[in-house]
Every structure is written in structure tokens, then in C-alpha cells.
């Protein structure tokens with residue numbers, strides 16, 4: 001039987017055909033919209049009970065951030081928290097974000113072992129850089145990799161890294177100069193080159209000499225790629241790959257990442273070949289002598305472990321290098337800036353250093369020394385409270401979650417934990433804007449809510465290397481503060497606060513400008 005085909009010779013039949021098609025398409029569209037509304041009904045119902053600014057159709061609250069640069073974006077978030085409180089919602093297009101700064105609510109989200117996915121947006125923008133490393137992965141891949149990576153950050157391995165921290169810190173103080181007159185320096189570029197040297201050597205076992213050869217190709221590409229990552233992150237319209245790839249930013253990122261990934265791939269291949277040729281046995285990380293004898297990098301340990309493929313090892317190494325340099329660098333810079341304003345605290349830190357180093361104030365720090373600097377550690381913790389380098393933590397809320405105070409997070413929304421405002425909650429930190437390292441003395445820390453202070457995150461996805469970060473920061477600060485006094489923080493702390501921008505890490509747009517002078521007379 002011949003099938004019916006509309007032809008131009010039969011205009012009446014054509015019309016009928018178009019009518020049927022239109023009715024069919026309209027029905028499909030209506031059913032799709034109804035199904036969409038049906039699946040979203042619970043999310044919308046629970047969202048309606050949450051406070052927050054009024055959204056506009058389709059765009060939600062996106063216009064609130066229209067035209068914001070990185071500084072204004074951060075300021076806007078802080079203002080919104082001040083206005084709407086420690087739990088409120090924002091609609092970013094069709095996505096619901098619930099911003100949290102309340103420790104009880106944070107525990108329900110960060111402490112939930114099933115909520116390990118970050119947002120689609122963060123993953124999309126970060127993936128070309130970090131590929132499938134720990135920061136971006138989830139599910140079973142993340143679980144297995146996290147366990148393996150965590151074992152490489154064993155205390156014995158960290159102790160062995162202190163020699164490297166100290167050696168690179170001594171290069172840093174040489175770069176800071178030896179003038180006895182006070183000089184004003186933006187310490188961020190110098191300190192971040194030092195942390196880059198440290199992380200490349202400890203993670204990959206390769207020297208990149210960032211401090212001594214700033215113009216080197218590898219160093220320039222790492223710095224450039226981190227800057228490009230920040231810039232893309234704050235431009236949501238560039239999350240669409242084909243748009244991003246057409247922009248100058250996209251082309252520059254492709255070129256820097258091609259170089260970086262190629263470089264790391266080569267290092268991994270060479271180390272693998274060396275390992276197979278050597279017939280080396282797997283190191284028992286709890287055997288101090290074996291660890292000290294071999295002096296292995298994290299990459300060597302991952303290769304010895306044998307569970308990850310070369311590509312997986314590559315992704316983890318790239319992730320560790322990126323996650324481990326800017327975070328520690330900004331931590332050290334905030335501490336120095338705060339000490340420039342709080343001379344009494346600086347003096348106490350210096351006295352503690354004197355008690356550890358005695359007459360030999362210029363020697364390198366050892367891991368034993370680090371155990372005798374509890375006050376410096378309190379200063380670092382208080383600085384991380386006021387200025388957490390990672391100001392937001394994202395999680396996908398996989399199931400409906402009662403926050404216990406009348407609010408319920410709907411399944412399918414995203415939580416955005418605002419670390420900065422969480423740390424400035426007067427219920428947990430009275431007079432929150434005041435810099436007071438004694439808040440972290442052992443006696444004053446008793447009874448504090450475990451989710452009130454989360455510079456390294458919390459729960460299962462907490463920073464895998466927080467001990468590494470603290471030990472490195474202590475080593476660098478001990479080395480700097482024994483050699484220099486921070487005389488002044490240019491413009492005071494207000495200048496820092498007013499220009500905070502949230503790129504890859506939270507830092508002031510104009511850098512950390514401090515006035516330092518040599519302590520030769522004191523030592």
C-alpha cells in the first residue's frame with residue numbers, strides 16, 4: 001500500500017499535515033514542561049521556604065552579579081550573607097544554590113558521606129586543568145584515589161619534606177634582600193614562587209627553580225594557567241566550551257595547558273621507566289629509616305604503589321601542584337600582613353623563635369623545631385580564620401536534608417559554604433573582626449563547634465594535605481620572621497579587606513604590600 005505523502009499538488013492535505021504536526025509538537029512541548037514542573041515541584045516548594053533575594057524568571061538572581069569584577073563579586077556575597085543570614089538561597093538560572101555559614105547546617109552537608117560531588121560548574125571550568133585528579137573526581141574513582149593519595153601524606157613522609165621546605169625558605173629570604181633599612185615589598189609574587197618550588201620538588205621530585213629562574217618556561221606556564229583559571233571561573237558565560245575556545249582566554253589556556261600537561265607527562269614517563277629499571281621495592285611509609293633513606297617524592301610513592309595508571313598519576317600530580325602552591329602562599333602573606341599591624345603578636349612569635357633557635361638564629365628549620373612553635377601555629381590558625389584562602393566550598397545535595405531549624409535543603413540543589421562569613425560568626429568567635437591568636441590556645445579551643453572553623457574544609461573531602469600546608473607555612477614564616485621584622489602593613493588591614501578578590505584563592509587585588517627590615521641587630 002502506498003503511504004500518504006503531502007505534495008504541493010494537494011494544498012488541502014498539506015494544511016492538514018501542518019496542523020497535525022503543530023498539534024503534535026505543542027503537545028510534546030506541554031508534556032515536557034509539565035514533566036519538568038512535576039520533577040521540580042518538591043525543589044520549588046522547599047526553595048520557597050528559604051529566605052533570599054527575589055529572582056526574575058529564567059535568569060533567577062544572575063543580574064545581581066551582572067558587571068561584577070572579582071572584587072565586587074566577593075563583596076556582594078558578603079553583603080548578601082549580612083542581609084539574608086546564615087542560610088539563604090540564590091537562583092543562578094535554573095540552578096538553586098543555598099549559601100550556608102551556619103556550623104550546624106554545615107555539618108549536615110559537609111559531614112554527609114554521600115555528598116561528595118562538587119558543582120557541575122566548578123568541575124566544568126576546572127576539568128581542563130586538573131583533569132580527573134582528586135579535586136574534580138567523584139564516585140568510586142574519588143574514593144579509591146583519595147585513599148591512595150592520603151597514604152602518601154603519611155607523617156614520616158611529611159617530616160622528610162621539612163628539609164625541602166627549609167632549603168627553599170632560605171632562598172626566599174635571600175630574595176627578600178638583606179638591607180638593614182626598611183623596604184616596602186609586595187611579598188606575594190616572591191612567596192608564591194617559593195611555594196611553587198616546594199610543591200614541584202615534593203610532588204614530582206623535579207627542581208623548577210622558580211625563585212632563581214622566574215622567566216623559566218615551566219614557571220611562566222604554571223602561573224599563567226592559574227591566572228587564566230581564575231579569570232574563566234568568574235565569567236559564567238565562558239563555561240560553555242565552544243564559546244570559551246573561541247576567546248583569546250581560551251586560546252591562551254589551550255596553549256599553556258598543552259605545555260604543562262606535556263611536561264608532567266614526560267616527568268611521569270621518565271620516573272616510571274627509572275622505577276622499572278631499578279627493581280625498587282615498595283616503601284613502607286611507616287618505616288622511618290626506609291623513608292629517610294630513599295627520599296621519595298609523592299610521584300615516586302604513587303608509582304611504587306602501582307594501583308594507578310600513568311594517566312591517573314599524571315592527573316593527581318597536576319592537581320597536587322596546583323592545589324598546593326597558591327593556598328600556602330596566601331596563608332603566609334596574610335600572616336605577615338597581620339603581624340605588621342599587631343606588633344605585640346609579632347614580638348611573641350619572635351620570642352618563641354628565639355627559644356627554639358637560641359644563638360643560632362640563621363640555621364635551617366628541622367621537623368623537630370616545628371613541634372616547639374605552638375604560638376606560631378596559633379597565629380597561622382587565626383589568620384586562616386580571618387582570611388581563609390578558599391572562601392567557598394561547593395557540594396551537590398544528593399538527598400533532601402533537614403537542617404534542623406525549619407529549613408530543608410531540597411535534593412538536587414547545590415550548597416555553597418561561605419567559609420569567610422562562617423569564620424566571622426560572633427556566636428562562635430566573639431568580636432569576630434579582632435585578630436586574637438589566643439582563640440586557638442588549647443584551653444580556648446575546647447567546646448568550639450567542629451564546623452565553626454573550616455579553612456581546610458571538613459568531612460570526607462577535607463584538604464588531603466592540611467598537615468603539609470601547616471608545616472610548610474610554619475617553616476617559611478619561621479625563616480622569614482627570624483631574619484626580618486615586619487615594620488608596617490601598607491594601608492593597614494582595611495586595604496586588604498577592601499580589595500579581596502575570589503579567584504582560585506582569596507587574596508587582595510593589589511597584593512600584600514608590607515614594609516620589612518633586617519633583624520640583624522636583634523639576632
Ligand code: HEM
Nearest residue numbers: 134323324327328331390455456457458461463464465469
Ligand atoms: C594552607 C594551605 C591550604 C589550605 C587553606 C587548603 C584548603 C583546602 C580546601 C578548603 C579544600 C577543599 C575542601 C572541601 O571542598 O571541603 C582543599 C582540598 C584539597 N587540597 Fe588543600 N589547602 C591547603 C594546602 C594544600 C596543599 C599544600 C596541598 C597539596 C600538597 C593541597 C591539596 C589539596 C587537594 C588535592 C584537595 C582535594 C581533596 C579532595 O577533594 O578530596 N592543599 N584544600
